[in-house]
Amino acid sequence: MSTPAEDVKPLAKKKKKVPFNYSPYVRGGKLPHIWCPGCGHGIVLKCLLRALHTTEISKDDIAMVSGIGCSSRTPGYVDFNTLHTLHGRALAYATGLKMAKPKLKVIVTTGDGDALAIGGNHFIHACRRNLDMTILVYNNSIYGMTSGQSSPTTPQGKISTTGRYGNIEPTFDTCSLAQAAGATFVARGTAYHFQELEKVIFEAMMHKGTSVVDVIDACPTYYGRFNKYKTPTEMMEKIEKEGTVSVKQADKLLPEELQGKLLRGVLYKSDRPEYCEEYNKLVIAVQAK
Amino acid sequence: MANNKKRFMQGNEACTEGALYAGCRFYAGYPITPSTEVMEICAARLPKMGGVFIQMEDEIASICAIAGAALGGLKSMTATSGPGFSLMQEGLGFACMAEVPCVVVNVMRSGPSTGFPTGPSQSDVMQAKWGTHGDHPAIVLTPASVEEIFHETVRAFNLSELYRTPVIILYDEIIGHMREAITIPGPGEVEIVERRVPSCAPSEYKPYDVQGGEIAPLASYGEGYRFHVTGLYHAADGFPTNNTKLIEEACHRLLRKIDDNKERIWKNEEYYLEDAEIGIFAYGVSARSAKFAVRELRKKGIKAGLLRPLTIWPFPDRAVEEMAGRVKAIVVPEMNMGQIVYEVERVAHGKCEVKGIFRVDTEPIRPAQIMDCITGNGSKPPAPNSKMAEMMVERDMLDG
Ligand code: SF4
Numbered sequence: 001m002s003t004p005a006e007d008v009k010p011l012a013k014k015k016k017k018v019p020f021n022y023s024p025y026v027r028g029g030k031l032p033h034i035w036c037p038g039c040g041h042g043i044v045l046k047c048l049l050r051a052l053h054t055t056e057i058s059k060d061d062i063a064m065v066s067g068i069g070c071s072s073r074t075p076g077y078v079d080f081n082t083l084h085t086l087h088g089r090a091l092a093y094a095t096g097l098k099m100a101k102p103k104l105k106v107i108v109t110t111g112d113g114d115a116l117a118i119g120g121n122h123f124i125h126a127c128r129r130n131l132d133m134t135i136l137v138y139n140n141s142i143y144g145m146t147s148g149q150s151s152p153t154t155p156q157g158k159i160s161t162t163g164r165y166g167n168i169e170p171t172f173d174t175c176s177l178a179q180a181a182g183a184t185f186v187a188r189g190t191a192y193h194f195q196e197l198e199k200v201i202f203e204a205m206m207h208k209g210t211s212v213v214d215v216i217d218a219c220p221t222y223y224g225r226f227n228k229y230k231t232p233t234e235m236m237e238k239i240e241k242e243g244t245v246s247v248k249q250a251d252k253l254l255p256e257e258l259q260g261k262l263l264r265g266v267l268y269k270s271d272r273p274e275y276c277e278e279y280n281k282l283v284i285a286v287q288a289k
Numbered sequence: 290m291a292n293n294k295k296r297f298m299q300g301n302e303a304c305t306e307g308a309l310y311a312g313c314r315f316y317a318g319y320p321i322t323p324s325t326e327v328m329e330i331c332a333a334r335l336p337k338m339g340g341v342f343i344q345m346e347d348e349i350a351s352i353c354a355i356a357g358a359a360l361g362g363l364k365s366m367t368a369t370s371g372p373g374f375s376l377m378q379e380g381l382g383f384a385c386m387a388e389v390p391c392v393v394v395n396v397m398r399s400g401p402s403t404g405f406p407t408g409p410s411q412s413d414v415m416q417a418k419w420g421t422h423g424d425h426p427a428i429v430l431t432p433a434s435v436e437e438i439f440h441e442t443v444r445a446f447n448l449s450e451l452y453r454t455p456v457i458i459l460y461d462e463i464i465g466h467m468r469e470a471i472t473i474p475g476p477g478e479v480e481i482v483e484r485r486v487p488s489c490a491p492s493e494y495k496p497y498d499v500q501g502g503e504i505a506p507l508a509s510y511g512e513g514y515r516f517h518v519t520g521l522y523h524a525a526d527g528f529p530t531n532n533t534k535l536i537e538e539a540c541h542r543l544l545r546k547i548d549d550n551k552e553r554i555w556k557n558e559e560y561y562l563e564d565a566e567i568g569i570f571a572y573g574v575s576a577r578s579a580k581f582a583v584r585e586l587r588k589k590g591i592k593a594g595l596l597r598p599l600t601i602w603p604f605p606d607r608a609v610e611e612m613a614g615r616v617k618a619i620v621v622p623e624m625n626m627g628q629i630v631y632e633v634e635r636v637a638h639g640k641c642e643v644k645g646i647f648r649v650d651t652e653p654i655r656p657a658q659i660m661d662c663i664t665g666n667g668s669k670p671p672a673p674n675s676k677m678a679e680m681m682v683e684r685d686m687l688d689g
Contacts, residue, residue, distance in 0.1 A: 081510035084519035092350035096357025101511045125346040286336045
C-alpha cells in the first residue's frame with residue numbers, strides 16, 4: 001500500500017495534457033464529413049491538421065487543392081484557401097496557383113486513382129519540376145467515390161467491381177514513381193500509425209520542393225467488403241500494420257522478411273533547386289540584361 | 290501618341306501583344322500548330338515583365354494551370370489549336386462553373402483529329418460554344434485581321450474580368466500567320482478592365498453571392514479571404530449543394546449573366562448593309578473575302594451587304610434578325626461543312642432564304658465563290674479562268 005504522499009507526487013508531476021483544438025482549422029458548419037464510418041480519410045485529415053498546426057504557417061498562407069474522389073473532399077472541410085478541381089487535375093491547378101502566388105504553402109490532397117491513373121501525367125511532371133508543394137496521396141487501392149473499381153494500386157488478385165475475378169494488373173508504387181520522376185521528398189505513412197504519419201506530413205511540409213507522402217489507408221465500404229475483411233480494424237491491422245515496416249525496422253530484417261511489405265517513413269530526400277526560386281532567378285537575370 | 294509606331298506583325302504575335310497590353314501576366318501552354326507562336330512570344334516576353342510563363346505537360350494541364358493562376362490573382366491565358374482545344378474542354382467547363390476569368394485562344398486548323406495541322410479552317414465555331422458538357426455560358430470572339438486580333442484580345446480579357454468567365458478567341462490559321470501593319474496603342478489609350486475584388490471583411494465574403502449584381506467580386510487566394518471553389522454545383526458561399534432549387538438557380542444565373550449583358554458583349558461590323566438586298570453573314574477570314582465580294586457585286590449593280598460578327602457567341606440574334614427582315618437572302622460562307630449557317634437559319638426563321646457556302650479543302654473561300662453563289666453560278670469552288678486574275682483578287686482581299 002502506498003502512502004498518501006507517494007500517491008500525490010506523480011500526479012502533481014504529470015503535465016495536464018491539453019487536447020488538440022481542431023476547431024480553428026475546421027470550417028464551421030461543414031461537418032459531419034461525407035466519409036463512411038471506418039474510412040481512413042478522417043484519420044489522415046486529423047494528422048494533416050496537427051502537422052499544419054506545428055508548422056505555424058498562417059491559415060491565410062495555406063492553399064489546399066484537390067481533384068475528384070473521396071480524398072479530394074478534404075479541402076471542403078478546412079479553413080484555408082481551398083480549391084476542389086477536376087478528376088486528376090489538382091496538380092495542374094496547384095502549379096498555376098503556386099506560380100502566381102509563390103508565398104502560398106500548397107498542399108494537394110489526392111487519391112490513388114486521382115493522382116496515379118487519370119492524373120498520372122501531371123503527377124510525374126509535378127515531381128519533375130519540383131515546385132514547393134506537398135502531395136498527399138490517400139492510397140486505399142480502390143476508387144471509393146464511384147463504388148469500388150480497380151485502381152493503379154489495387155494489388156494483383158484483389159477483388160473490385162471491375163476486377164471481379166481478381167485484378168490482374170501490376171501496381172504502381174507511389175513512392176518509387178515519385179522518386180524516379182524527381183520528387184525531392186518521398187515518404188510513406190499509414191492511418192494506423194497516425195503519430196508517425198503526423199510527423200512525416202510535418203516533415204514533408206517543411207521540405208522545400210515537391211514532397212510526396214503515400215498514405216496507406218482503408219476503404220472498408222468497398223475494398224474491405226469485396227475482399228472479405230470483416231471490420232475496418234481488421235483492415236488496418238492486416239494492411240497497414242502487418243503490411244508495412246518502418247525504415248528503421250527494415251534495417252534489421254532479412255530480405256525474405258521484407259517480402260510483400262511496404263516501407264514506412266521518409267524514403268528519399270534531396271535538395272534539388274526548387275522551381276519557383278529557379279523561375280525567379282531567371283526573371284531577375286533576364287530583367288538585368 | 291508619338292511613339293505609337295506602325296509595326297509589321299503576325300497575327301499570333303498581335304495576340305500576345307494584346308494579352309500583355311490587357312495585363313496578362315500568366316501564360317501556360319503546350320506547343321501545337323498553328324498557335325505555337327503565341328506561346329513562344331509569351332516565353333520571351335513574360336519573364337521580362339516579371340510575369341509567369343510555364344510550359345505544361347499537355348493542354349489539359351495548361352487550362353487548369355491558368356485557372357489556378359487566375360485564382361491566385363493573375364490575368365491568365367493559354368493558346369492552342371484543334372486537338373488541344375478538344376483536350377481543354379473539361380477545364381473550360383470548370384472555369385465556367387467556378388466563374389474563373391481567363392482567356393483561351395484557339396487558332397483553328399483543319400480537323401477532325403490531327404486533320405491537316407497547317408491548313409486553316411473555321412470548323413471549331415460550334416465546339417467553342419458547345420464543347421464542354423452541360424449548359425454553360427460562352428463568350429467567343431472572332432477577329433478578322435492582325436490589328437483586330439490585338440484589340441479583340443484586349444476585349445477578351447476585359448470581358449472575362451467583367452463577367453468572371455472564360456473568354457475564347459477564335460481565329461484561323463490564315464489570320465494567325467498573316468502579317469499586316471498594326472499600330473500598338475500607347476498605355477491608357479485602350480480601356481483595361483481590372484478585376485472587381487471584394488470590399489467586405491473576409492469573414493463576410495461569399496465568392497458567389499450575387500446580391501450586389503449578377504456577378505460577385507472575386508478575391509484572390511492568399512489575401513486573407515479563405516474561400517472555397519469547386520466544380521460542383523455550389524451555394525453562394527462556394528460550398529457544394531444538393532439543394533435542387535439552388536442548383537436550378539445557379540445554372541440559370543450562369544446563363545443569365547451573359548444573356549442579360551449580350552448587348553454589351555455583341556460587336557458587329559456592318560458593310561453596305563443599309564440598302565442591301567443580299568446579305569452576307571461572315572466571320573474571320575471568310576469575312577475578308579466577303580467584303581471584297583460585296584464591293585465587286587456593287588460594281589455590277591447587285592446590292593450586297595455584309596454583317597460581320599466580332600462576337601460570334603452569344604450569337605448576334607438581333608442583328609441577324611434585322612438583316613433577315615430586310616434582305617431577300619443571306620449567304621453564309623464558312624470554312625467548314627456548315628455550322629453557323631444553321632444559327633443564321635434559326636434566327637432568320639423563314640423571313641428570307643439562307644444559303645451556306647462551305648469549303649474544307651484548307652483553301653480560303655474565294656470572293657469569286659461568294660459572288661458566284663449570289664449571281665447564281667453555284668456554290669462550288671470556282672474553276673478560275675486565269676490563275677493571275679484570282680491571285681489579284683486575293684491580294685485585294687488581303688487589303689481589306
Ligand atoms: S467509399 Fe471508401 S474511401 Fe470513400 S468514404 Fe467510404 S470508405 Fe472512405
